[in-house]
Amino acid sequence: MRPEPWLWLLLLLCCPGAAAPPPDSLSQLAPPQNPKIHLYNAERVLSWESSPLNNGTRPVVYRVQFKYTTGNWHNVTVKSIGVNCTQITATECNFTTASPLKGFPLHFNVSLRVRAELGKFTSAWVTVPWFQHYRNVTVGPPKNISVSPGKNSLILRLSSPFDIDTTMATFWYYVHYWEEKGIQQVKGPVRSNSILLDDLKPSSVYCLQVKAHLVWTIPNITRPGHLSNSSCYKTTADDSTKVQQVALICLGVLSLLLVLAGACRFLFLKYRGLVKYWFHTPPSIPPQIEEYLKDPDQPILEALDKDSSPKDDTWDSVSIVSFSEKEQENVLQTL
Numbered sequence: 001m002r003p004e005p006w007l008w009l010l011l012l013l014c015c016p017g018a019a020a021p022p023p024d025s026l027s028q029l030a031p032p033q034n035p036k037i038h039l040y041n042a043e044r045v046l047s048w049e050s051s052p053l054n055n056g057t058r059p060v061v062y063r064v065q066f067k068y069t070t071g072n073w074h075n076v077t078v079k080s081i082g083v084n085c086t087q088i089t090a091t092e093c094n095f096t097t098a099s100p101l102k103g104f105p106l107h108f109n110v111s112l113r114v115r116a117e118l119g120k121f122t123s124a125w126v127t128v129p130w131f132q133h134y135r136n137v138t139v140g141p142p143k144n145i146s147v148s149p150g151k152n153s154l155i156l157r158l159s160s161p162f163d164i165d166t167t168m169a170t171f172w173y174y175v176h177y178w179e180e181k182g183i184q185q186v187k188g189p190v191r192s193n194s195i196l197l198d199d200l201k202p203s204s205v206y207c208l209q210v211k212a213h214l215v216w217t218i219p220n221i222t223r224p225g226h227l228s229n230s231s232c233y234k235t236t237a238d239d240s241t242k243v244q245q246v247a248l249i250c251l252g253v254l255s256l257l258l259v260l261a262g263a264c265r266f267l268f269l270k271y272r273g274l275v276k277y278w279f280h281t282p283p284s285i286p287p288q289i290e291e292y293l294k295d296p297d298q299p300i301l302e303a304l305d306k307d308s309s310p311k312d313d314t315w316d317s318v319s320i321v322s323f324s325e326k327e328q329e330n331v332l333q334t335l
């Protein structure tokens, strides 16, 4: 049984799609998934995933377009932006340029969108949120950090995390530093690429980490940066410790000399005979003279006679004794 013609008319009026041909050309191509923009230092990379609905047997290509705040969408080509992201098979578009003056200006408000294409078929567009590089970037740690230890100080030299247009934005540096097991201190903000940490203890180990904050001047927006890995340095000795060191060295030399002298004396005492043999008897005062010197009242001759009497020569000794007795008598007589 055929439906009534008025029923067909009603169907066409209320649901036009029901009577139209199936929209296979669009529904067959699914849009890319999870688009995201990666902004790290100078890196700007848009990436996405291919839809599993677009069968792997068919080579889908992608088209990326960009626009600024007010304006139309533009294809991403070598001519327009320096990179070809038109009908590419890769699932990313790398906008990173060597110079901050090429590619998207870092202060521009940029919107991006991407779609899949296959022949004359196209998917719907997918967009990422708008961004301004200076506003949305993730700032890495400063580069080329070099530290020269000074007297009671450390001098840091560093490069900015990436190149910026210095008429619009600046980097402010902060140094976190601490003595081993000490309290952390922060120096900053410093705008110079050379930073002095002073009032440090001499001959001490200090560890430090550095970070850069990107300050976008006109909207006054600050992007805090990531800290560098910590590294440690030893300050040099100052003058007073140098004096101490010199004193210590002198003391060391002196004690070494004392030890040497002691050793010499010990060896001398131990090998006295040997030493005497080598050097013969050292010159000494004859014992008689010595005696005289001890008691100068004693007549020199007597002293000589007394002491120089050899035991075996008895005759000499006897005559001398008698002589001396006589002399004593004479002395008594005179008194």
Ligand SMILES: *[C@@H]1O[C@H](CO)[C@@H](O)[C@H](O)[C@H]1NC(C)=O
Pocket: 052, 053, 054, 055, 056, 057
């Ligand atoms: C992908 O293609 C195969 C045949 O080539 C088909 O069997 C499958 O259903 C397709 N999958 C999707 C998600 O379209």
Ligand SMILES: *[C@@H]1O[C@H](CO)[C@@H](O)[C@H](O)[C@H]1NC(C)=O
Pocket: 068, 069, 109, 110, 111, 130
């Ligand atoms: C950037 O542009 C988008 C639209 O393209 C707008 O919604 C947004 O407010 C703009 N952001 C700024 C900071 O101007």
Ligand SMILES: *[C@@H]1O[C@H](CO)[C@@H](O)[C@H](O)[C@H]1NC(C)=O
Pocket: 073, 074, 075, 086
């Ligand atoms: C982008 O390129 C396609 C050809 O690849 C062209 O048909 C289209 O008009 C271009 N769009 C813009 C906004 O230039």
Ligand SMILES: *[C@@H]1O[C@H](CO)[C@@H](O)[C@H](O)[C@H]1NC(C)=O
Pocket: 077, 084, 085, 086, 087, 088, 089
């Ligand atoms: C862009 O790259 C794709 C794939 O690499 C290539 O097919 C296409 O011709 C290129 N377009 C231009 C304008 O160079």
Ligand SMILES: *[C@@H]1O[C@H](CO)[C@@H](O)[C@H](O)[C@H]1NC(C)=O
Pocket: 043, 045, 094, 095, 096, 097
């Ligand atoms: C993008 O390009 C830059 C410079 O050419 C490169 O250093 C970076 O690794 C690239 N990033 C990706 C995700 O390919």
Ligand SMILES: *[C@@H]1O[C@H](CO)[C@@H](O)[C@H](O)[C@H]1NC(C)=O
Pocket: 037, 128, 129, 130, 131, 132, 135, 136
């Ligand atoms: C950039 O930052 C603004 C707010 O500061 C935010 O609305 C926007 O979604 C961010 N863009 C991206 C891509 O994260």
Ligand SMILES: *[C@@H]1O[C@H](CO)[C@@H](O)[C@H](O)[C@H]1NC(C)=O
Pocket: 143, 144, 159, 160, 161
């Ligand atoms: C780091 O130093 C190297 C060589 O000293 C130099 O080539 C490079 O450009 C420096 N990096 C930055 C970001 O200035």
Ligand SMILES: *[C@@H]1O[C@H](CO)[C@@H](O)[C@H](O)[C@H]1NC(C)=O
Pocket: 220
């Ligand atoms: C920028 O903002 C900070 C707070 O985020 C404020 O302390 C500073 O005074 C502002 N600078 C200018 C120039 O407005």
Ligand SMILES: *[C@@H]1O[C@H](CO)[C@@H](O)[C@H](O)[C@H]1NC(C)=O
Pocket: 229
């Ligand atoms: C910092 O340390 C991590 C792990 O400790 C290492 O993977 C990374 O390469 C280091 N970065 C630098 C710049 O040395």
